Amino acid sequence: MANSSAVQLNGIVKRFGGLTAVHRMDLDIEEGSFVTLLGPSGCGKTTTLRMIAGLLEPSEGEIVIKGRSVTHTPIHKRNLGIVFQNYALFPHKTIFDNVAFGLRYRDVPRGEIAGKVARALELVQLPDMGDRFPRQLSGGQQQRIALARAIVIEPDVLLLDEPLSALDANLREDMRVELKRIQVHLGITTIFVTHDQSEALAMSDRIVVMSKGHVEQVGAPEEVYRSPKSAFVARFLGNANLVEGRVGKSSGETVSVAVEGIGELLVPASRSRGIGEGAAASIVVRAEKLFLGAEDDTPHADALSLPGEVTAVDYQGQAARYFVEVAGRTLQALNPIEERPFRRGDRVNAVIRGRDCALVPLEDRP
Amino acid sequence: MTGWNFLRLYTVAVYLFMFLPVAVVVLLSFNSRQFGSFPMEGLSFRWFVELWNNDAIVRAFRVSLLLAALTAVISTVLGILAALALVRYRFPGKNTITTLLIAPILIPEVVLAVALLLFLRWLDMPRSFLVLLLGHVIFTLPFVLLVVQARLVAIRPEYEEAARSLGANPLQTFFAVTLPLLLPAVFAGMLFAFTMSFDDITGTMFWKPGGVETVPTQIFAMLRHSISPEINALGTVMIVVTVALPLIGMGVARRLAASRS
Numbered sequence: 001m002a003n004s005s006a007v008q009l010n011g012i013v014k015r016f017g018g019l020t021a022v023h024r025m026d027l028d029i030e031e032g033s034f035v036t037l038l039g040p041s042g043c044g045k046t047t048t049l050r051m052i053a054g055l056l057e058p059s060e061g062e063i064v065i066k067g068r069s070v071t072h073t074p075i076h077k078r079n080l081g082i083v084f085q086n087y088a089l090f091p092h093k094t095i096f097d098n099v100a101f102g103l104r105y106r107d108v109p110r111g112e113i114a115g116k117v118a119r120a121l122e123l124v125q126l127p128d129m130g131d132r133f134p135r136q137l138s139g140g141q142q143q144r145i146a147l148a149r150a151i152v153i154e155p156d157v158l159l160l161d162e163p164l165s166a167l168d169a170n171l172r173e174d175m176r177v178e179l180k181r182i183q184v185h186l187g188i189t190t191i192f193v194t195h196d197q198s199e200a201l202a203m204s205d206r207i208v209v210m211s212k213g214h215v216e217q218v219g220a221p222e223e224v225y226r227s228p229k230s231a232f233v234a235r236f237l238g239n240a241n242l243v244e245g246r247v248g249k250s251s252g253e254t255v256s257v258a259v260e261g262i263g264e265l266l267v268p269a270s271r272s273r274g275i276g277e278g279a280a281a282s283i284v285v286r287a288e289k290l291f292l293g294a295e296d297d298t299p300h301a302d303a304l305s306l307p308g309e310v311t312a313v314d315y316q317g318q319a320a321r322y323f324v325e326v327a328g329r330t331l332q333a334l335n336p337i338e339e340r341p342f343r344r345g346d347r348v349n350a351v352i353r354g355r356d357c358a359l360v361p362l363e364d365r366p
Numbered sequence: 367m368t369g370w371n372f373l374r375l376y377t378v379a380v381y382l383f384m385f386l387p388v389a390v391v392v393l394l395s396f397n398s399r400q401f402g403s404f405p406m407e408g409l410s411f412r413w414f415v416e417l418w419n420n421d422a423i424v425r426a427f428r429v430s431l432l433l434a435a436l437t438a439v440i441s442t443v444l445g446i447l448a449a450l451a452l453v454r455y456r457f458p459g460k461n462t463i464t465t466l467l468i469a470p471i472l473i474p475e476v477v478l479a480v481a482l483l484l485f486l487r488w489l490d491m492p493r494s495f496l497v498l499l500l501g502h503v504i505f506t507l508p509f510v511l512l513v514v515q516a517r518l519v520a521i522r523p524e525y526e527e528a529a530r531s532l533g534a535n536p537l538q539t540f541f542a543v544t545l546p547l548l549l550p551a552v553f554a555g556m557l558f559a560f561t562m563s564f565d566d567i568t569g570t571m572f573w574k575p576g577g578v579e580t581v582p583t584q585i586f587a588m589l590r591h592s593i594s595p596e597i598n599a600l601g602t603v604m605i606v607v608t609v610a611l612p613l614i615g616m617g618v619a620r621r622l623a624a625s626r627s
Contacts (some may be wrong), residue, residue: 153533
């Protein structure tokens with residue numbers, strides 16, 4: 001266990017004055033894996049990353065990197081590669097000197113520096129940029145150089161602080177693929193901080209969803225998306241409808257949940273979070289799992305079919321997001337467009353299948 | 367339109383009022399006659415030559431240069447250190463310390479001069495070149511501090527964090543990243559300190575030990591005896607030093623800044 005874990009956080013706490021930014025956090029990050037800290041701004045993800053980096057000292061708890069406790073080790077002795085949101089390339093140094101910077105403070109023989117820098121620049125596909133200055137490069141290129149500078153020192157862990165957020169949308173998706181390719185190629189343990197759920201879902205081996213300084217859920221992207229542990233997680237990833245219901249009988253495979261005005265849904269027991277009979281809970285219906293059909297469609301055998309009216313349409317090209325009024329609730333449906341999108345005011349049938357749903361505890365109302 | 371013309375005329379008049387006396391001094395320093403009168407009767411460098419041969423003036427010039435150079439170096443080093451502490455760290459009493467460091471700008475120089483003198487008497491320290499230097503550092507430090515601080519605020523801490531994450535210790539980070547990025551401000555601050563020290567007369571009068579003269583106090587002393595045309599020549603040299611030097615310096619600083627942004 002201790003051998004396969006690259007980073008361990010043991011009960012770390014960070015307080016700023018009277019404010020607790022991170023509450024007693026435990027996390028075990030496996031060697032070679034890509035782990036994302038995901039959450040809205042102020043959730044503590046950046047604070048956590050800065051504690052791992054050594055830029056902040058935890059108020060309590062212990063940080064272990066590769067079996068070595070580094071809680072009080074200064075940042076320059078931790079052997080980490082960090083890529084900052086705004087790249088932070090040294091503006092007064094050439095690209096070569098930027099990338100070579102970390103090597104000069106290590107016992108790397110002078111003769112080997114040029115070769116290592118060249119290989120790093122090749123890896124990020126910018127082999128001929130060595131003589132230029134950062135200001136002569138585009139944002140995407142600067143980002144690649146920042147990555148090259150961080151990995152050339154062969155760090156134990158690569159830390160990425162929202163590295164894609166300064167790029168424009170198209171470039172961001174390309175860089176996402178690129179970053180993942182390099183990470184897999186090097187097999188380097190990577191901790192990635194983002195507030196963008198699509199980045200997290202696309203790149204991670206594991207996602208740590210955080211809210212208000214607490215870890216809400218840790219799991220593989222599919223797990224976090226399909227079986228959210230809480231209403232917060234369900235809402236934060238993708239578009240989800242949360243409908244309150246009462247849990248009924250369990251049949252082993254499924255749990256029956258009664259929803260006022262809608263009817264009874266059979267939710268898989270594996271995604272029911274063990275919520276017991278008689279309790280109130282929220283049913284999570286993903287927007288892309290709420291299927292809209294014409295009013296006269298024949299109902300499905302294993303699904304509830306509910307009449308509703310489209311109240312708003314958010315057209316997205318290949319798909320559309322509809323807001324549908326069903327039994328006094330407004331639900332979201334994200335459906336591909338086959339012939340033509342529905343229009344505002346159309347009467348439709350909203351189809352919900354119990355096996356697409358998940359159950360989460362009711363939200364704590366503040 | 368007449369309003370604009372009036373404004374233009376008025377502006378020109380103000381500038382003439384400010385710079386004409388200076389121009390007259392420069393012009394008369396090239397006069398070949400002993401007593402300045404217009405129109406000038408001939409051009410010559412004789413007053414500059416006499417200046418060069420006047421031991422007292424050459425000595426004063428040396429003192430001024432040494433004093434200004436030392437003031438500039440010490441003020442700059444202290445200013446950088448203070449700016450780093452005030453911008454990059456949080457500690458109790460920070461606002462008080464900022465105010466104390468900036469205070470010499472706000473206090474009239476005569477008051478500052480007397481205060482330092484009384485303080486030194488209380489310490490039983492005689493006036494010396496060291497005291498003079500100390501005084502100059504005190505009143506030039508705020509200018510260096512303000513210039514360096516303004517630049518440091520604009521340098522994002524991520525550069526330093528990146529350097530440290532790559533294995534540079536705090537001292538190595540300062541010399542490899544922070545100082546090079548600060549250089550334009552450091553240069554400008556140093557020039558400020560140099561010219562201010564070189565020009566100063568009020569504080570210098572109070573602090574200088576007997577027998578030591580700087581260029582400004584030397585001019586002042588010479589004026590008490592007679593109005594020699596040598597003073598015009600000396601004035602011209604002073605103007606060249608205190609105007610040309612900052613102009614060149616600003617040019618260099620701008621080029622440095624352009625290559626570092």
